[in-house]
Amino acid sequence: xxxxxxxxxxxxxxxxxxxxxxxxxxxxxxxxxxxxxxxxxxxxxxxxxxxxxxxxxxxxxxxxxxxxxxxxxxxxxxxxxxxxxxxxxxxxxxxxxxxxxxxxxxxxxxxxxxxxxxxxxxxxxxxxxxxxxxxxxxxxxxxxxxx
Amino acid sequence: xxxxxxxxxxxxxxxxxxxxxxxxxxxxxxxxxxxxxxxxxxxxxxxxxxxxxxxxxxxxxxxxxxxxxxxxxxxxxxxxxxxxxxxxxxxxxxxxxxxxxxxxxxxxxxxxxxxxxxxxxxxxxxxxxxxxxxxxxxxxxxxxxxx
DNA sequence: CTCTTATGCTTTCAAAAAAATCCCAATACG
DNA sequence: CGTATTGGGATTTTTTTGAAAGCATAAGAG
Numbered sequence: 001x002x003x004x005x006x007x008x009x010x011x012x013x014x015x016x017x018x019x020x021x022x023x024x025x026x027x028x029x030x031x032x033x034x035x036x037x038x039x040x041x042x043x044x045x046x047x048x049x050x051x052x053x054x055x056x057x058x059x060x061x062x063x064x065x066x067x068x069x070x071x072x073x074x075x076x077x078x079x080x081x082x083x084x085x086x087x088x089x090x091x092x093x094x095x096x097x098x099x100x101x102x103x104x105x106x107x108x109x110x111x112x113x114x115x116x117x118x119x120x121x122x123x124x125x126x127x128x129x130x131x132x133x134x135x136x137x138x139x140x141x142x143x144x145x146x147x
Numbered sequence: 148x149x150x151x152x153x154x155x156x157x158x159x160x161x162x163x164x165x166x167x168x169x170x171x172x173x174x175x176x177x178x179x180x181x182x183x184x185x186x187x188x189x190x191x192x193x194x195x196x197x198x199x200x201x202x203x204x205x206x207x208x209x210x211x212x213x214x215x216x217x218x219x220x221x222x223x224x225x226x227x228x229x230x231x232x233x234x235x236x237x238x239x240x241x242x243x244x245x246x247x248x249x250x251x252x253x254x255x256x257x258x259x260x261x262x263x264x265x266x267x268x269x270x271x272x273x274x275x276x277x278x279x280x281x282x283x284x285x286x287x288x289x290x291x292x293x294x
Numbered sequence: 295c296t297c298t299t300a301t302g303c304t305t306t307c308a309a310a311a312a313a314a315t316c317c318c319a320a321t322a323c324g
Numbered sequence: 325c326g327t328a329t330t331g332g333g334a335t336t337t338t339t340t341t342g343a344a345a346g347c348a349t350a351a352g353a354g
Contacts, residue, residue, distance in 0.1 A: 001231075001232055001234070001235060001236065001237075002235045002236055003311090003312065003313090004312075004313065005312075005313080007236065010257050011250070011257075014256065014257070026328095026329075026330095027329080027330075028329090035248070037313080037314055037315085038314095038315095039314065039315055039316080040313065040314055040315085042330075042331080042332090043314095043332085045330090046330085046331070046332075049330095049331095056329090056330060056331090057321095057322080057329090057330085058320075058321045058322050058323095058328085058329055058330050058331085059321060059322025059323050059324095059327090059328065059329060059330085060322065060323045060324075060327080060328055060329075061322085061323075061328095061329095062321090062322070062323090062328080062329055062330070063329080063330085064330090075260065084148075085148055087148070088148060088149045089148065089149055089154065090148075101182070102158075102181065102182045103158070109161065109279065109280030109281055110157050110158075110161070110280050113222065113271065113272075113275050113279070113280070116271055117268060117271050117272065120267040120268065120270075120271060121264060121267065121268065123267075124260065124263055124264050124267060125260075125264065128260050132256065132260070133256035133257050133260065134256055150340090150341070150342085151341075151342065151343095152341075152342075171300095173299095173300075174300080174301075175300090184342080184343055184344080185343095185344090186343065186344050186345075187342065187343055187344080189301075189302085189303095190303090190343095192301090193301080193302065193303080196301095196302095203300085203301060203302090204300085204301085204350095204351075205299080205300045205301050205302085205349080205350045205351050205352090206298085206299055206300055206301085206350065206351030206352045206353090207298075207299050207300075207351075207352050207353070208299090208300095208351090208352075209299075209300050209301070209350090209351070209352085210300075210301085211301090
């Protein structure tokens with residue numbers, strides 16, 4: 001399961017993505033609109049900034065905004081940043097690999113399945129970006145039908 | 148990520164599956180062979196028993212054994228039993244559904260993606276069983292080549 | 295019937311992680 | 325300068341996880 005922290009991160013990123021054209025957005029505004037505890041949100045945004053996903057400006061007219069194109073920020077990147085491994089066990093993780101305590105990886109049936117699970121997840125999470133979360137398929141469909 | 152508890156559960160189930168023909172297996176034996184803390188393992192096996200996956204017999208010649216065919220016990224079942232939801236958020240869970248605090252499900256792009264992720268996971272985890280963990284593809288391949 | 299061998303069940307404890315809060319420093323702008 | 329806003333660590337609270345202890349219960353052997 002995703003932690004509250006990464007749920008908040010996604011909500012904040014979606015909000016920022018929608019407001020992208022309006023310039024910097026205040027933490028307080030996101031906090032209020034998305035009902036995220038203010039100080040917790042501060043930490044989250046800071047972490048996203050350190051990773052280069054967001055940027056910020058202090059003082060009047062300041063706030064947070066994207067440091068890179070929301071269409072370039074994958075869900076997998078955000079999840080790894082905030083929650084760590086996407087894999088179900090460290091022994092199948094690409095970015096956070098750790099050897100199993102008590103299992104021979106060459107003969108572990110569980111590992112084989114978890115690698116398949118990992119790949120299925122990555123196939124989706126590495127493709128989908130923050131931009132995809134706002135431009136939803138259903139919305140696009142609706143537009144198609146209308147147009 | 149899977150908890151230690153469900154890792155232990157899978158290891159124990161794999162061990163029991165291999166020893167199925169030898170009759171009941173002692174908790175202590177599993178604990179020793181798989182290096183799982185004894186008392187922790189007791190609780191895990193008990194939980195698996197309550198779910199009908201395992202059965203047990205007390206006294207001399209007692210121990211744990213399968214209550215149903217290992218080929219009928221899916222990984223998804225075990226994971227839900229021990230760790231809870233397989234989905235990344237409760238709002239997309241089939242067995243542990245809970246409404247999102249602050250998002251309109253009909254217009255949540257994140258939810259759409261997480262449903263896809265859930266389905267990709269279930270496709271694998273509902274198919275694979277404990278029996279599959281022991282009878283590994285590579286082993287079968289080796290047998291094919293030999294035979 | 296009672297001794298031995300096992301599991302059953304509740305409770306408790308400790309450690310770690312998650313979530314939230316607090317404080318003050320740094321920076322930008324007018 | 326003074327106000328608005330983020331920076332960033334320290335701290336606290338809560339929840340979850342991992343593990344252990346202890347006594348209860350059941351089954352079989354003799």
